[in-house]
Amino acid sequence: MFFETLKLAVQAIRRNALRSVLTVLGIVIGVGAVIAMVTIGNGTTAKVTADLAKLGTNLLSVNPGQFGPGRASSEAKPFNYRDVEAMKQQLLGARAVAPLAQKTATVIYGTENRSTTVIGTSNDYFLTQDWDLSAGRTFLDGEMRGGRAVCIIGETVRSKLFGREAPVGRSLRVGSVACEVIGVLQAKGQSSFGSDQDDVVIMPIRTLHRRLAGNTNISRIFVSAKNGGETAKVQRDIEWLLRERRKIAPGKEDDFSVHDMKQILQATAGTTAMLTGLLGAVAAVSLLVGGIGIMNIMLVSVTERTREIGIRLAIGALESQVLMQFLIEAVALSVFGGILGVILGLSLALLATMALGVPFIVSTGIVLVAFAFAALVGVVFGYFPARRAARLDPIEALRHE
Known part of the structure; x- marks a missing residue:
């Protein structure tokens, strides 16, 4: 029964290929942006850390004057x-x-x-x-x-x-x-x-x-x-x-300042890591936008296929089967978009790191989290249209033009 439902979901996606591609695009961009941003950030952090480590973690820099608001180092x-x-x-x-x-x-x-x-x-x-x-x-x-x-x-x-x-x-x-x-x-x-x-x-x-x-x-x-x-x-x-x-x-x-390179190294690494997290969080917003896009498209699909749903319910299809069909459609779109997003994100990150001259460091955890989040988006945002389809009254659905 599950495979039959899966087959129907795939057929529905293929019948509306252009709409499906546009739906997937939001997920692709979201997953790709998260992976690319985090990977580039990790490479930049590693590069900055390595450059500062070359100066030695047992190095102290002594400068005339104090640095900061209201402190004029030129006067020292x-x-x-x-x-x-x-x-x-x-x-x-x-x-x-x-x-x-x-x-x-x-x-x-x-x-x-x-x-x-x-x-x-x-x-x-x-x-x-x-x-x-x-x-x-x-x-x-x-x-x-x-x-x-x-x-x-x-x-x-x-x-x-x-x-x-x-x-x-x-x-x-x-x-x-x-x-x-x-x-x-x-x-x-x-x-x-x-x-x-x-x-x-x-x-x-x-x-x-x-x-x-x-x-x-x-x-x-x-x-x-x-x-x-x-x-x-x-x-x-x-x-x-x-x-x-x-x-x-x-x-x-x-009227002088002494800076420990070890402290500067730790502070710089912490700052770059925080910026990487911030960029990843900003990019993750596009995943939510993609999820809303899936929900909107699936709601339109439910409206267009109201008569089809009514026929299936009238000839004995269970609400759970209709719910599963629409939910599988949403999840399939999200998973497919997640796969393409991973490929896009890693490709963009590779090109960017080569151009910037920083290491290409892939975080397996971020890739898995971004992909899992894409699948979860399909489940969460696909559930509401699927539930609406499953709860349609068969008589009212058959009357729908």
């Missing part, structure tokens, strides 16, 4: 060499302390030139950023102390200016300074914020101060905690040391 005085030396000597839990000053400048080699970021720092910078060289060497102590015009370039600068030529030992011009290239950094690619990490020139900080900046300001200090060390303790030690050096009275707010 920058750090200096003595602050860096004090950190190196007094922070027992620190593995490396790297000062940083930066400036945008035009770099020129031969007939090629480009505007890039020039960073002044020390060899500890490569330790804190976990950044190795693909060619050449790091700075010598004499070059650091004397402020010699040497530099290490990123992969983007190397490819754009030198092409296939080996850059180590060559001289390029950074702003108005002739600078010898002593090394090339390994490629890191784009950051999670879309900036090219390899479009950089790194030189000794004294060289940048004397030749390009014209001051001795240090805009940031990176502190890497020892392996297995507690970053929270190192952070407290930095805050105590800087408050003392910058003569901040008890009860006064710090």
